[in-house]
Amino acid sequence: MHDFSALTDVELEQLAAALLTAELSRPVECFARGPDRGIDLRWRVDGGGWGVGQCKHYQRSSFANLRSAAKQEVLNVERLDPAEYLFVTSYDLTVGQKDQLHELFRRWMAGPHCVIGRNDLSALLTKHRDVARRHPKVVAANAARDWWAEHPEIANRASALKDRVSKALPRYVVNAGYYRARALLDQRRVCVIAGIPGIGKTMLAQFLVAEALGEGYEPVEISGDISEAWAAFREDRPQVFLYDDFLGQVRFSLQKNEDQRISNFVEKVAASKAKKFILTTREYILKDALAAYEKLEMLDQRMYLVLALEDYSRANRAKILYNHLWHSDLDRKSLAEVAMSYQRIVDHPGYSPRLVEYCTGPALEGEGADFVERFVDVLDNPDKLWRTAFDQHLTEEQKSAVVALATLPTDCEVDDLLTAALSLCRERGLRNVALRDCRFAIEVVEGTFLSVGQTGDRPVVRILNPSVTDFVQNRIQNDEELLRMVLDGAAFFEQLQQMWDFLRPRPPRRLGARATPPGLNIENLRSRFTAALDRTIYEQSALRRFEWVHANGWKYQESSNYFEERVGYCMRLPAGWRPDDWPDEIFRQLEIRWRHRVGDKLSAVRLLEEAERRFQLPADLLAAAARSLDRWLEVDLDEPEDWVAYLDRLASRGGAWRADEVLRRRYQEFVERQLRRWSPTPPHFEDLRHYAKEFGLSSLVRQLNDADRKANKLAEIRESRDVSTAALKPPVNDAEDDATLKKLFNRLIDRGEGD
Structure with missing residues (x-):
């Protein structure tokens, strides 16, 4: 059964009109509310006269409220005296409840079937799929x-x-x-x-x-x-x-x-x-x-x-505002204010869907100037929005949590944010702050500056609004003392990657792109940056990915290949922006990791290839790392990515491997096993097919092509089952005149009664 709670009252009426048009095989008009209460829908009846319909969006209300509202419509229906009358509601009616509503309008209804509840609307949607496509x-x-x-x-x-x-x-x-x-x-x-x-x-x-x-x-x-x-x-x-x-x-x-x-x-x-x-x-x-x-x-x-x-036409802008207000928790006084002054918002040059979303949430709740005045003030001064909230409404612990989150990856784990926030608090001199204080700070700013959800079995947190990220990152970049504290207090390598984007001098490419502030002394921060790199490169990562765990399938976990990626990132930094003794020491660590079969093979191959081509490293150190990696690549060839990494490495060293008959046979047997193991195709399919061609294994290439065709055939079958959208056309813009929009926003005055 369909759920109609995502629709506003206006959208429900438009859907009902379209469904009844299809069901009755005649046009059904839909009206904005005006002085003629009782007519939401209207159609011509055979033999003359008009049919009239009333919509009540009471899905989340009670039947008592719905019945009370229906009783109030009886006088309107008596005055109109239609030839037919339909009562439409999103409420999930029982047979007895239908009978009660039918009893109110018996004089104008052919039977209880003229009371259309949630079940009936759902059945009509299923029956008229062309209407569903248009909604x-x-x-x-x-x-x-x-x-x-x-x-x-x-x-x-x-x-x-x-x-x-x-x-x-x-x-x-x-x-x-x-x-x-x-x-x-x-x-x-x-x-x-x-x-x-x-x-x-x-x-x-x-x-x-x-x-x-x-x-x-x-x-x-x-x-x-x-x-x-x-x-x-x-x-x-x-x-x-x-x-x-x-x-x-x-x-x-x-x-x-x-x-x-x-x-x-x-x-x-x-x-x-x-x-x-x-x-x-x-x-x-x-x-x-x-x-x-x-x-x-x-x-x-x-x-x-x-x-x-x-x-966004003017009508679109008005609908966006209306939808946000309809689904908001704002009090009726605030809604009534908008109904009287909606033009100040809809026609404002600073209008944007994001600011509408923000202003119709909990941010503008409270006392002070009336709601529309506060709303327009945000549209006039969007930067002031976060500046005032950040500087005047947050404690130092809460500021530290928001600043730390703005330097971390999107959807970082809550525990990682706690670690980063506590470290920044300590660096800012808040010595008495404990982990529980940071946790409480996160709870307080949830819903305004950040949101908490879950990915896998872990709670994750992200900045609630991208404009918050803009504000905080600009604050960091333009405040050298704060930037210094973020560098010194960085708990994760990923924070430094964000800081490097602030530090490197680069003029703006176009309007809106951020340049390095002229007052920022980057050279004063160089040693802090390199020290922070040295401190965090071996630490746990704040990034998580879906990774293939051989015995357990795909799991959301910290990646084992971040160290290789971190090394490559650091080695590409300009001279002087990493510790001078790093290359030798880091590659000694890599040689040890690869000797013990730790890391990610594909990332390791890419890193070593780049090191051999670009980095100035001692030949004996590179040779030792290469030997360890090559020995590792030659064993544990259990998964497609193992073979891809191994063959990528061989390909980077010349073409003699193509003539190795033992290797060719092993590869063919492995890929054939993978084709039996996976349906329709194994991971790294294109790479497997590429190397089958490189080996000249024509029979294996045919098998892979057959698997590819099978995959495409299955996809085409699934695609054919999808509801076609080829006939979808943008609707004609609704009327944008003030009389129409005023009727729209006047509906807000009655919102809260269930409609």
Whole structure:
């Protein structure tokens, strides 16, 4: 049975009108509320006269309240005296409750079937699938609910994503941007959503994910880098990948070869019938990254969707405000104020969906100026919003928690934030602060500056609003003393990667990109930065990924390959920004790790290849590390990634390996076992096929091609079962005149009675 709680009263009436139009085979008009109470829906009746319908959105109310509201409509119906009357509600009615409502309107109803409850609406939606396609919001909300219920293990693992999607759906307003994005996904399988901060990129992306769930796609959220997507990629199942702020939240900052890996993944998804890839980024960051990274520039620009404020008509802007207010916990006084002065918000030049979301949440609750005045003040001075809240409303412990979180990876674990916050508190001179104080500080700012969810079996935390990240990171960069304390108090290597983005001198590429503040003395901080690198490089990582654990499948855990990645990152820093004795010492540690078969083989191969090509290291040290890695690569060839790493290493040293008959035979036997083990294709499938071709194993290549065709065939079958969206068209914009919008916002005055 469908759940209609994601809809506002207006959206429910529009859906009811569309369903009744299909069911009655005649146009059903839908009216905004005005002085003629009692008419939400109207249609022509055979033989003359009008049929009238009334909608009551009482799904989360009681039947007593619903019946009381229905009784108040009797006088209106008597005055109208329609030829037919229908009473529509989202409430889940019993047979007895239907009879009670029918008794009120018996004179104008043909029978109890003229009382349409939640079950009846749900049946009509199932019957009229073309109507469902034209109302994607109710379909997406129910599809997401059902998918999470049917996959509890994934719902638990990705509860943070589940919560964000569930929260976003009721407030989303379907607009022209949605139809363009959906068309891109249907045609290209990839959609890059770009736009200015606060324009609604993330909410659109989350809505598209919810829709994909309804089509049977498994969600994968990428919070660190694209390797998470590669690790979670499964040839044998539909998957939708979400990569929010994939180029960084403030300016682009990609690790080495990340552009190549993203480009490769995009090509992989674009060639698949059972994958979707949704990325978001700020428009100016995308333009800078395309200019700087050749591989990103090669991506098909037909995959880009640039959202702009012009995509939101005045009616769209009003609906966004209305939806947020309808689903908010604001008191009736505040709602009434908006009904009287909505133009000051809808027509404000600083309007953005993000600020609407913020101002209709708990942030503006409390006493002071009236609600609309406080709302407009935020639109006038958005920077003041966080500055005032941060400086005047937070304790020092709470400030430390927010600052620490702004330097950590997205969706970091709560325990890692506690560690980083406590370390920063100590560095700031708060000697009496204990771990429990930091935990309490996180609890206090949850819901305003940060949100807590769950990934896997671990609680995770993220900045609640990207504009908070902007504010805090700008505060750090423009305050040399605070930057020094963050460096000295850094508990994790990943914090230093963020700090390096602040420290390196770089002029802005375009308006909006941040330059190094002219007053910041970077040289004074160099020794602190290198000391912090030396202190944290061997410490536990604040990043988590889905990784293949040979005996236990895919688990969300700290990655074993971060050390190799950290070394590569540090070695690429400019001279003077890492300890002078590092290269020799670090590679001695790597040689020991690889000798004891510790680390990630693929990362190790890439690092050693780069070291041999670029880094000035003693020949004997490099040779020792290479021997240990080569011995490790030759053993434990149990998984596809083991073979890929081994052959990548051989390929980097020349082509003689292709003629090794023993190696060719071992490889063919291994891949054939993997084809029997995995259905339809094993991990690292393209790499396995590449090396089958390199070995000249034509029979194995045919087997791999057959498996690939099987995978594509299964994907096509799944695709054919999906509800087609080819006929979806953007709706004609609703009337934007003030009389219509005033009727819309007047509904808020009655909200709270269940309607």
